[in-house]
Amino acid sequence: NAGVTQTPKFQVLKTGQSMTLQCAQDMNHNSMYWYRQDPGMGLRLIYYSASEGTTDKGEVPNGYNVSRLNKREFSLRLESAAPSQTSVYFCASSLDYQETQYFGPGTRLLVL
């Protein structure tokens, strides 16, 4: 089992460009999450999907959109990147929304 995989590992964008971060899990989990990690701010939830077909906002959803493509895949889209979105993005999944969360290796995003 690969667990939770994320692509790309690293990306540089210019302000205003768009991109989609991909996440997939092979553990047959129902719930999936997107977090960002910033120095001094810790990990903060951007969006989550409690089950296939549902998505909800977390603490810091502004500037992002998500798609739960199927049970395995949950993508995060930046429509118009801003320097404030420079961060490390983690995808996570859990069997259900109060169970142990398993994290991917992260995507390092730099917005110039």
Next chain:
Amino acid sequence: KQEVTQIPAALSVPEGENLVLNCSFTDSAIYNLQWFRQDPGKGLTSLLLIQSSQREQTSGRLNASLDKSSGRSTLYIAASQPGDSATYLCAVHDDYKLSFGAGTTVTVRA
């Protein structure tokens, strides 16, 4: 709003010493608490999850306790090794989300 605090922010110990990492949270209405390990430049690895009805959870050299009423959890790592050097994060589950502490960065000196 749930606030999670981890003290100390950093800790350096000689190999073989036991580690004690503290986590406190402000709202005791939690579903469970999870401890993670993060190595530099890597993702988070789940170590232990303690349900709100449990007092402690053990896995190998790791033991985590939970006192919901006082809003505290402690992670004990016995007989530390250089490979235990990492940042340790605690996170509380309240409803749909995890609220994370800032972490304790541990260095185990050989």
